[in-house]
Amino acid sequence: xxxxxxxxxxxxxxxxxxxxxxxxxxxxxxxxxxxxxxxxxxxxxxxxxxxxxxxxxxxxxxxxxxxxxxxxxxxxxxxxxxxxxxxxxxxxxxxxxxxxxxxxxxxxxxxxxxxxxxxxxxxxxxxxxxxxxxxxxxxxxxxxxxxxxxxxxxxxxxxxxxxxxxxxxxxxxxxxxxxxxxxxxxxxxxxxxxxxxxxxxxxxxxxxxxxxxxxxxxxxxxxxxxxxxxxxxxxxxxxxxxxxxxxxxxxxxxxxxxxxxxxxxxxxxxxxxxxxxxxxxxxxxxxxxxxxxxxxxxxx
Amino acid sequence: xxxxxxxxxxxxxxxxxxxxxxxxxxxxxxxxxxxxxxxxxxxxxxxxxxxxxxxxxxxxxxxxxxxxxxxxxxxxxxxxxxxxxxxxxxxxxxxxxxxxxxxxxxxxxxxxxxxxxxxxxxxxxxxxxxxxxxxxxxxxxxxxxxxxxxxxxxxxxxxxxxxxxxxxxxxxxxxxxxxxxxxxxxxxxxxxxxxxxxxxxxxxxxxxxxxxxxxxxxxxxxxxxxxxxxxxxxxxxxxxxxxxxxxxxxxxxxxxxxxxxxxxxxxxxxxxxxxxxxxxxxxxxxxxxxxxxxxxxxxxxxxxxxxxxxxxxxxxxxxxxxxxxxxxxxxxxxxxxxxxxxxxxxxxxxxxxxxxxxxxxx
Numbered sequence: 318x319x320x321x322x323x324x325x326x327x328x329x330x331x332x333x334x335x336x337x338x339x340x341x342x343x344x345x346x347x348x349x350x351x352x353x354x355x356x357x358x359x360x361x362x363x364x365x366x367x368x369x370x371x372x373x374x375x376x377x378x379x380x381x382x383x384x385x386x387x388x389x390x391x392x393x394x395x396x397x398x399x400x401x402x403x404x405x406x407x408x409x410x411x412x413x414x415x416x417x418x419x420x421x422x423x424x425x426x427x428x429x430x431x432x433x434x435x436x437x438x439x440x441x442x443x444x445x446x447x448x449x450x451x452x453x454x455x456x457x458x459x460x461x462x463x464x465x466x467x468x469x470x471x472x473x474x475x476x477x478x479x480x481x482x483x484x485x486x487x488x489x490x491x492x493x494x495x496x497x498x499x500x501x502x503x504x505x506x507x508x509x510x511x512x513x514x515x516x517x518x519x520x521x522x523x524x525x526x527x528x529x530x531x532x533x534x535x536x537x538x539x540x541x542x543x544x545x546x547x548x549x550x551x552x553x554x555x556x557x558x559x560x561x562x563x564x565x566x567x568x569x570x571x572x573x574x575x576x577x578x579x580x581x582x583x584x585x586x587x588x589x590x591x592x593x594x595x596x597x598x599x600x601x602x603x604x605x606x607x608x609x610x611x612x613x614x615x616x617x
Numbered sequence: 618x619x620x621x622x623x624x625x626x627x628x629x630x631x632x633x634x635x636x637x638x639x640x641x642x643x644x645x646x647x648x649x650x651x652x653x654x655x656x657x658x659x660x661x662x663x664x665x666x667x668x669x670x671x672x673x674x675x676x677x678x679x680x681x682x683x684x685x686x687x688x689x690x691x692x693x694x695x696x697x698x699x700x701x702x703x704x705x706x707x708x709x710x711x712x713x714x715x716x717x718x719x720x721x722x723x724x725x726x727x728x729x730x731x732x733x734x735x736x737x738x739x740x741x742x743x744x745x746x747x748x749x750x751x752x753x754x755x756x757x758x759x760x761x762x763x764x765x766x767x768x769x770x771x772x773x774x775x776x777x778x779x780x781x782x783x784x785x786x787x788x789x790x791x792x793x794x795x796x797x798x799x800x801x802x803x804x805x806x807x808x809x810x811x812x813x814x815x816x817x818x819x820x821x822x823x824x825x826x827x828x829x830x831x832x833x834x835x836x837x838x839x840x841x842x843x844x845x846x847x848x849x850x851x852x853x854x855x856x857x858x859x860x861x862x863x864x865x866x867x868x869x870x871x872x873x874x875x876x877x878x879x880x881x882x883x884x885x886x887x888x889x890x891x892x893x894x895x896x897x898x899x900x901x902x903x904x905x906x907x908x909x910x911x912x913x914x915x916x917x918x919x920x921x922x923x924x925x926x927x928x929x930x931x932x933x934x935x936x937x938x939x940x941x942x943x944x945x946x947x948x949x950x951x952x953x954x955x956x957x958x959x960x961x962x963x964x965x966x967x968x969x970x971x972x973x974x975x976x977x978x979x
Contacts, residue, residue, distance in 0.1 A: 513708035516708065517702065517708035525694075525696070
């Protein structure tokens with residue numbers, strides 16, 4: 318081996334180690350960048366959740382026990398709360414799908430510009446405070462509200478419909494608030510479907526309806542599932558709208574947790590409910606993932 | 618494939634389609650013979666895709682007639698036209714396997730499950746993808762996806778197959794390979810093929826006839842060789858193949874370049890906007906010494922010599938008319954006696970290669 322070749326050999330080795338340490342330094346930099354966020358989540362989310370969850374394993378006397386959990390399954394009141402929570406969440410999800418899917422489909426058929434303008438009508442409410450929107454619905458739906466008074470003045474009804482302070486009101490209000498969570502992922506997915514796909518199906522002999530069900534619909538499913546998961550899980554823990562539009566007659570899980578603390582100061586029981594809600598949400602995500610495969614969302 | 622089906626001729630007449638003020642199809646008439654491989658060639662925005670989409674039924678024309686055989690199709694919805702179609706993006710269904718994709722048109726037509734399977738397998742064999750049936754689309758390379766799209770378009774033995782730039786997403790080598798394969802496949806299938814491309818070389822390679830489309834009109838429709846050697850307009854001459862053009866004066870069927878009569882045995886097409894002499898770089902002959910009396914003399918000085926692998930491009934400064942490109946094979950015969958930069962070079966343009974075209978076709 319000549320001297321020049323030997324030099325070249327060590328030169329390549331030297332560079333290799335330099336490049337390696339350079340790479341290590343780079344990944345450390347990225348790790349460093351994430352440290353503030355990791356700490357923030359640890360301190361603001363994980364530690365409180367763990368601390369609050371731990372409360373559920375102590376009874377009123379401050380002894381370790383499963384009393385709080387036992388009561389959730391024994392008490393008819395709590396069972397009722399779970400049933401109502403699921404009923405409302407399912408109803409809201411179903412209505413959101415029935416309203417949102419045709420809306421998204423129609424938007425994808427429009428020219429980009431028109432669709433963008435119409436999307437603003439979906440997004441502006443989305444950016445408005447939940448509290449403001451809920452009070453707005455109260456104004457519209459209450460006994461002598463806009464809807465009842467106009468229906469009565471038109472002579473369509475004789476006495477006001479009971480639209481607020483009950484289940485109907487809660488579902489109407491929640492549907493309105495949840496709809497964007499379904500529309501946004503669904504619309505994005507539908508937009509990304511190549512129009513040639515449907516054309517291909519039609520050219521191969523599918524009727525327009527057949528092409529929709531056999532090609533467009535299956536291709537829109539990842540977005541639909543994402544929307545359903547979002548709406549359902551957000552609904553499970555929803556508080557403001559059912560509290561205001563339900564008028565005390567509708568008790569969802571989040572309201573039960575709140576009243577357990579503010580009225581009965583029973584942190585243990587409230588914490589147990591919270592833990593069950595958290596587990597339910599995680600269970601839903603796991604189930605949805607098992608059945609539909611959330612990873613499909615990222616499949617192109 | 619079985620020969621149970623018979624390919625159909627396509628008759629397009631007076632087809633019009635306007636998008637606002639832009640005429641995408643300007644009174645297009647076109648006859649395509651049964652079993653022919655016809656290419657619609659043109660730049661983007663020329664209307665070639667609109668014409669194909671009108672044949673497929675995805676674009677509704679403003680007027681005119683489209684006939685497949687003796688059946689008027691202008692108002693028939695696309696799913697009832699019975700066409701096989703290959704899209705630029707392939708448009709394979711990602712949620713189905715390769716075999717399910719190919720069987721799709723059979724499933725829609727209510728073919729039995731076992732028949733679907735055998736026919737899909739046979740179609741996949743035809744495109745040399747036998748045994749790939751159970752794969753996912755995402756597991757295939759670009760060239761393989763292209764073959765699946767082809768298999769899907771022909772599995773139901775359509776009498777007409779439309780292809781919209783099906784090879785444009787492939788790299789050059791694979792594209793050239795697929796061109797030959799597609800041409801061979803067409804000879805095996807009994808189907809009329811209408812093929813859209815903006816690649817003139819692809820069109821020349823594959824087609825029985827080429828229709829050059831420009832501004833929503835068909836400029837010329839001709840076999841590849843005649844189209845290349847006898848273009849009817851400057852647009853066609855310029856779009857198909859390499860060329861340099863020089864303005865010429867035409868009077869009484871005789872063209873003059875700078876006052877010298879051009880010898881040509883090719884007819885001079887009618888048109889407007891003056892005439893041009895079209896010089897294909899490979900048709901010029903480098904002469905040793907004087908240019909023979911029978912040929913047109915385009916001699917000049919060598920301006921540059923560019924080595925391009927398979928050939929050498931010599932840029933010549935003509936004595937009066939400007940720059941002319943000459944292509945010489947990069948073998949020894951082509952290279953012998955090639956003058957170097959600044960030297961004088963003898964260039965002969967033979968009468969059978971002397972193409973004179975009008976600026977605009979009439």
